[in-house]
Amino acid sequence: MKVIEAKNITKVYNADKVPVNALRGVSFSVDKGEFTAIVGPSGCGKSTLLNIVGGLDSPSEGEITIDGKDLSNLKENKLIDFRLNKIGFVFQSYNLIPVLTAKENISLIMELQGLSKKARDDRAMELLKAVGLEGKEHKKPSELSGGQQQRVAVARALASEPSFILADEPTANLDSVSTNNLLDIMAEMNREKGTTFIFSTHDQRVINKARRVIKLDDGLIVSDDNMVLNP
């Protein structure tokens, strides 16, 4: 089953001034259960592509279907609700609300979904355990390391039980130990729960962990390789 289907996506920034062609006709699709990296040098269009796939931005041209739905005609609030329920987001850094504890950050998204306090608490604790942060539930983001913060962000993204998780350079600000740790957790979620992950990176160690690697250069896909990790 396809969760993402993109056809001929282009994105032009500053169309009326000095146009920047961030994406110049990108087509690809992602199936449920994939563990896919979008890779390429800085400025190649990774964030732009993930933002469009995540319904945060709209393409200049082309068609995109997310989880079987064309988002281009959705009203703002419907689009926000769609993101809330269907897509998990992990950003490069400072993902978390600084005044909320780790548990509250995870809870928040479920509260927006209307879950009961009990259900939220149970799931938040379960997720914290899954990302190896048992006992840190009452810590504020500022009391957690960068790697721990990113793990809370992954837990938060998982909390809403989305169709897939988009992570834009989630390890860019992490040291190699934390990077490995985060990727291992993501891979485990993918393996055990079948969670679909699409993450961007330009770090070779991260690329090595992906099962599929889509290489972007200057707004175009230059290669799309399926790695066979477990033959």
Place this chain on the structure above:
Amino acid sequence: MYLKLAWRNIWRNKRRTLITLASIAFAVFFASITQSMQLGTYANMISNSVRFYTGYAQIHKSGYWEEKSLDNSFALPENITEVLAGNKSIAGMIPRVESFSLVAYGEKAKAAMLIGIDPMKENELTSLKKRLTKGQYLAGNENSLMMGQGLADYLNVSIGDTLALIGQGYHGINAVGKYHVKGIIETPIAAFNDQAIYLPLATAQFYFGMEDQVTSLAINVDDEAKLERLKAHINNQLGSDEYEVMTWREMMPELVQQIELDYVSGRIILFILYIIIGFGMFGTFLMMAKERTYEFGILVAIGMRRMRLKLLSLLELVMLSFGGVLLGVIISLPILTILHFNPIPISGEYAEVYKKFGIEPVLNFSISPVIFTDQATIILVLSLLLGIYPVWHIHRLRVVEAIRS
């Protein structure tokens, strides 16, 4: 969750929040003190004027207030007096006869305001007895008078001296009489001090040749708020346009106007104060919104509707503002309560100015709840008005750009 979020967001920058709270509290404190002093002073002015002379309302023969002549006097029929006496809202009815006459002693003479009073009833409304500085208070019917200290000084009379009064009585008859000085009173109202002569009512009526007639019937009430209704009621009971009922507001329009003018000028000062405080609040609100652009972007990205974010922002502003109001009230309430029960006496030159205007020379402070609800309302409206900025900021927030920043 929203309350928790708002509360924690407010305390994200402790110093800024404390400064904002302090500046709102200061404004509330200053405004409360100012307004309390104003309202206290007005109450003082009103009670001075009302309690010292006019009463809360008066009944006259129609046209008397326009043309204060003895010929416009009246005697209420007994049945009406009885009906009025049965009116529970009326705390007292004080009959008076009032006109000008010439008063002479030795070589000196002066125009005096002659007031015929029922000594007991008069004392109930005006506490005239307390103003007595020399001699004795008038009893029922006697051939004696009390006079203002200023007038006594001018004529150089003292207790026991006999004064001659010459004037025009009812329907133009000649009024002549000799009365001895029984008491001297001192009042804060200059006009009374320098001109007033009090005679027992019957003595005055005899002097003016107007048996049983009075020029006014002053009415005392316990509850000023009911005055307008009482007036309508009395009008009804009098049942004829032979009489006029006037409240103190109608009798002393200058006082009412003076109070209103002063109130407006006080409001203007407060308005300026609140504008200055408003700029400070706006600075805080602006920063609270601007510095969280990235965070707002994240929240909208992961699925928070903008409306919720706007409400959260407004909640923060309102909580912060109300905290300031609360602080201001907590600071000013005890101070105002102390001042309310212990008015500050005014001394020296200012006291003279006050006396000249007929006001007791004390600074009174009101503790009417209006003082505080006014500040709370102003601050609330101000913060909601200033809240337009963060709401607008969230409204036009571009998620992708917010996250990129």
